[in-house]
Amino acid sequence: MSIATPETTPGSAPDPAPDAERPRTGRRVHRAWWVAAVSFVALVGAAAFRATPSVFIEPLHDEFGWSHGTISAAISVNILLYGLFSPFASALQERYGIRRVVSIALALIALGSGATVFMTASWQLVLCWGFIVGIGTGSMAMAFVATITNRWFIARRGLVSGILTAGGAAGQLVFLPLVGLMVEGPGWRSASVLVSLTALAMVPLVLLVVRDRPEDVGLRPFGAGPDYTTPAVSGSGAARRALGSLWRASGSRAFWLLAGTFAICGASTNGLVGAHFVPAAHDHGMPLTAAASLLAVIGIVDMIGTVFSGWLTDRFDPRHLLAVYYALRGVSLLALPTLFAGDVKPPMLFFIVFYGLDWVATVPPTIALCREHFGEDGAVVFGWVLASHQFGAALIAWGAGFVRDATGNYDPAWFTAGALCALAAVMSLALKRPAAPAAATA
DSSP states (O other), X not given: OBOOOOOOOTTSOOOSSOGGGSOSSSOOOOHHHHHHHHHHHHHHHHHHHHTSHHHHHHHHHHHHOXXXXXXXXXXXXXXXXXXXXXXXXXXXXXXXXXXXXXXXXXXXXXXXXXXXXXXOSHHHHXXXXXXXXXHHHHHTSHHHHHHHHHHXXXXXXXXXXXXXXXXXXXXXXXXXXXXXXXXXXXXXXHHHHHHHHHHHHHHHHHHHHOOSOGGGGTOOOBTOOTTOBXXXXXXXXXXXXXXXXXXXXXXXXXXXXXXXHHHHHHHTTIIIIIHHHHHHHHHTTOOHHHHHHHHHHHHHHHHHHHHHHHHHHTTSOHHHHHHHHHHHHHHHHHHGGGTOOSSOOHHHHHHHHHHHTTSSTTHHHHHHHHHHHHGGGHHHHHHHHHHHHHHHHHHHHHHHHHHHHHHSSSXXXXXXXXXXXXXXXXXXXXXXXOSSOOOOOO
């Protein structure tokens, strides 16, 4: 289906672009950039809740007497559902529209976070943190980034995917120190209410600015030429589209390598560092607010690293970028157990900067490889690759909590994650790029 163009009279030259795409006075910013900006803000709101569990572990343990393993189990359910729901959310966005799905997702995050203030039993923690917020954040997962970049951009896809991915880090940056202060001041319930209101405030902005496709407002994607044709929209149901994409991708060696490396990515970032860095630092005498601030600094540095990674992805082989990222991450995690102390020392600051540059720098090259190998199925396939990311994260989030209960420290978890990153570097180099772009699929 091609984009409609304005009617012309016989003998007249056709307009090169629709009226909505042609500026009337001066040069206007393409609407794709406004959609990307609002998507970034929405991702920040969704990431706000994901910044809170690591700060909540000790307060919940102190108030309710729940073990680290029990609390970590609720975090694991959240992480797992975040990944498992992602490919279905991507397919739902294809079928019912980005605005509708993202608005409902933000409302679920607000509901789940707000409901935690009333819980009195650990199963309620699993329900609120695990299931409700897990589904909400899964609908706002990195597959959402792939959908926005695939639909609204032809040029600068790597850069945009890097910027949007950094939205999660920005959420951590903005909210984590504040959440830490509120936990030590008014308490964790006040922090939960803040996160709930923040997610809810994003909904009107999404409804006002975001559109499902540039064609809805008479535009082509940013960077598209006059011969661009709109990809056909799948008429199948969301579940059928998601499962069909998985079936087609599962026959590819590239899919399993991408899924395996991204599982290790999840284990070595939000599953371990995101969930357990603050309590691990607290074990060595560091105050919660100081540890939370360090994790927030990772968010600051990560914004730089991820955007730069997107820029690099537009220019270099994504496989080689992934290999470098995983190797460097592994080295930093192997060194981490020796850096913990009661206060913040220069070696720990060096780790924070070094590791932070790599936090989610893997996302832009992974999205690019999914698009190269799987064409129009790329966003949905990336949702399944993300599911493996969250499976790895959930497994180590749960395992690290029980390691802490059994041994009194997190050292075995750090060493395991470092070794896995070395394996991911080798797997990245084993990927083969397709000889030609994948054919579009409905």
